[in-house]
Amino acid sequence: MTTSDVEHGTRRGRSARQAERLARGLETLPYLTRKLAPVEVISTEGLETIEHNADTLLEEVGIEIVNYPEAVEIFRSAGADADGMRVRFPRGLCRSLINASAPRSFTQHARNEARSVVIGDPHMVLVPTYGSPFIHNLDDGRRYATIEDFRSFVKLTYTSRTLHHGGGTLCEPVDLPVNKRHFEMVYSHIRYSDRAFMGSVTHPSRAQDSVEMARIVFGAERMERDHVIMGLANANSPMSWDFNMLGSAKAYASANQIMLITPFILGGAMAPVTVAAQATQTLAEALAGMAFCQIVRPGAPVIFGSFASSMSMQTGAPTFGTPEPQLVLFVLAALARRLGVPFRSGGNFTASKLPDYQAAYESAVSYMATMQAGVNFNLHTAGWLEGGLAVGYEKFILDEDQCGMAGTFVKGVDLSENGQAMDALTTNGPGNHFMGHPHTLRNFETAFYRSTTANNDSYEQWLEQGGLDAAQRATAAWKKRLAEYEAPPIDPGVDEALLDYIARRKAAFPDSDV
């Protein structure tokens, strides 16, 4: 199913067959299914307190709607109190609007139906990182991203064995004018991949273009029924939503498409420093955003998102891999389950500038919490560097590999007869190894998660192979993947229609960098 295999071609005869058998266990799943119960870090009573406090915030402070009187009217029409730009919500209003129509779970259809994803419990969809203006790799160091980089990350995501969704702004193609980037980004997702993807949200008209391009691929009639494109809106925390975000949300929701509603909180700056307060504010802001979509079009799918980071109290810089944001993540996942909508948070986060020890440690801590909390849609699974300012080619490969462990982890402990293995335990005898035992051989293909980037060889073997560190090995891996990439097929008529749409729209207004 995938087009590359780092180890392919290096083995012969018996070991080649063995490698092939092992590779079968690595086939891409369209998404993961959780058997392990999510980790809970606070009591039901604690969650109720946070819900109560969020309602107090919505009732007393309310949400400021910046430059978007129409959104104030939309909220008012559903029972909110409007006072100029400020909208206040009677207790429970947002929750009841969401509960009345937002789906607990839904399918985002991909161009290749085999790659459609189900978003909601008990599933987990892994998605590459989003929004970086820079790229980093060992050859170039750090530099501004281009549309060619964007295409490369589409291709790496398309050929990934562990990611499930194409993502959105895989990097910012800063070589293109700001107001026309979205055409090339959406086109790249459609043309160079067949996975589900995300459209633009930097202006409502660009959100609308994204939806129109999806209509060319999926058909207008089908899009009234099926969800095929997603937008991501971030609140202007604290307690504020603006025209670009809610206007884009309206474009997606009114077309029955998916909105990911994510307060983006740097604790201590956009919210108080404590875990409970960050969870409270995130819940309040997200409730308002999700309710907005349900008022615009009841039943349009929404995802409750959270992005929370800590910060250095000395410099104000965002910090990652610290314990507080993981606790925020666990709390919000539990709140999303109580609300009954899919949850997005987490990823492989770091403040490091390169794929070093810091980058990996911070990423792994964040990702362990992501795996455990019950996240349904994991934006930022692979590539994130430098607090999101850069996406790394090596980082992408390394994260993409490690995130595969979630497939095993979320399955939990197998207590079947084979899992208990009492036949093996009672017949093997003291002091004898299990390497050749029938139970071991029976489980050979699926036993133990296998990383493709980790080196587990002896020191001497490793040295003989060049003594490379993980990032250096990853350089070879991403180059090989891009070299071997083959585009998925596309209906030539659809391709032509897309290119025609883009050409017409680009000609309709001048380039601009705002």
Place this chain on the structure above:
Amino acid sequence: MTTSDVEHGTRRGRSARQAERLARGLETLPYLTRKLAPVEVISTEGLETIEHNADTLLEEVGIEIVNYPEAVEIFRSAGADADGMRVRFPRGLCRSLINASAPRSFTQHARNEARSVVIGDPHMVLVPTYGSPFIHNLDDGRRYATIEDFRSFVKLTYTSRTLHHGGGTLCEPVDLPVNKRHFEMVYSHIRYSDRAFMGSVTHPSRAQDSVEMARIVFGAERMERDHVIMGLANANSPMSWDFNMLGSAKAYASANQIMLITPFILGGAMAPVTVAAQATQTLAEALAGMAFCQIVRPGAPVIFGSFASSMSMQTGAPTFGTPEPQLVLFVLAALARRLGVPFRSGGNFTASKLPDYQAAYESAVSYMATMQAGVNFNLHTAGWLEGGLAVGYEKFILDEDQCGMAGTFVKGVDLSENGQAMDALTTNGPGNHFMGHPHTLRNFETAFYRSTTANNDSYEQWLEQGGLDAAQRATAAWKKRLAEYEAPPIDPGVDEALLDYIARRKAAFPDSDV
């Protein structure tokens, strides 16, 4: 309290005072206290199944006792069935022996009473890595360890802000004869640190020497009452214990000292490949080892240990940071709670040869599980590289730093009035940042876990400071710590008595490398 501060001396005036205030929050705690409930991955019914299966193993297969007829007799005296080297246990015998006398929790006293540690729920004691014949650092690469390296790791542990216990064989001083290394190792722990520590277990006579040296420091009378030294015994999995291990266990237990009983299992080799089977076998082997100590001396403290790694099914090499060993860890922590003894497992494990992305990712995954599972004594918290074959100087610094996050994590979510921060949330207003809010200022010193090795600066600042990766920054840190090290005081009479004991014992038998 600690003698070094990486950032000390680089700040002036206001920022120096700020740094000092922040540093207060970094003072060493003698050990951590958990408020967060441990993570559970299987049901009570599942745990009962594993307990039942372990009893079946002990009853039907039993334990082979290699080269130690006296241990067979000891087991027989308590009700086990002996058949040559094989000892079989009636269902429930081991558990009832342990329940009858093993403490749920106990104190290991340090030479400096302020550094004594409580081992058992709800506490967590962090301990450096154990047993590596090689060291690694960026200057030397990888080479055999010496007694000078051993002393360096004693000093780094003594000056650590986040580790709580001195550990044992911090590295193997392979420049000394095998049969006399223990004298210098135990002496180094006593002389260059004042933390609690572990003695030798490579032969019962060396265990006895370790206990005798502790008697010189703490007094024979006190040692009948207090626990001041610990030994670590690994089973010869599957289902076998030998003379060196049980003989050493007898030396410690009969002196009322602490035994850490740890089956060391490479899944697929020393046990079947499945999680449940590895947990079952670990429980059976540990039950036998802990019961042995309770027969030798009822009430002598024991710790239920588990070391479980996965392996590469292609090469047989041990692998780390994979999901299966984390699941084993969670299951065994739960089994230890049910048994009612302290639990040891986890650490910062990796198969990587150097402190790179692989090393950090694997370590962090292992350590997150360690933090969450309810581990009470965490051997291998800092330094581990190359599957334990090497201890890294930079790895030690990086792990030691990251492991500090457990202090925050295990406290869980603060739902106090200050934690809820409703005053801040309701008075701040939409769109305004919280940087200068009274709530933020009130929580300034304790808000957010602070890593001392992570770089959170801007790319430009980071580049200006040399563009170093985390490992390179850690090189400067360990060198500075060692350069600034000052030994704790010791009673000259005690020191003289120790040196005299060592000189007499060393002269009593020839050097040997077995």
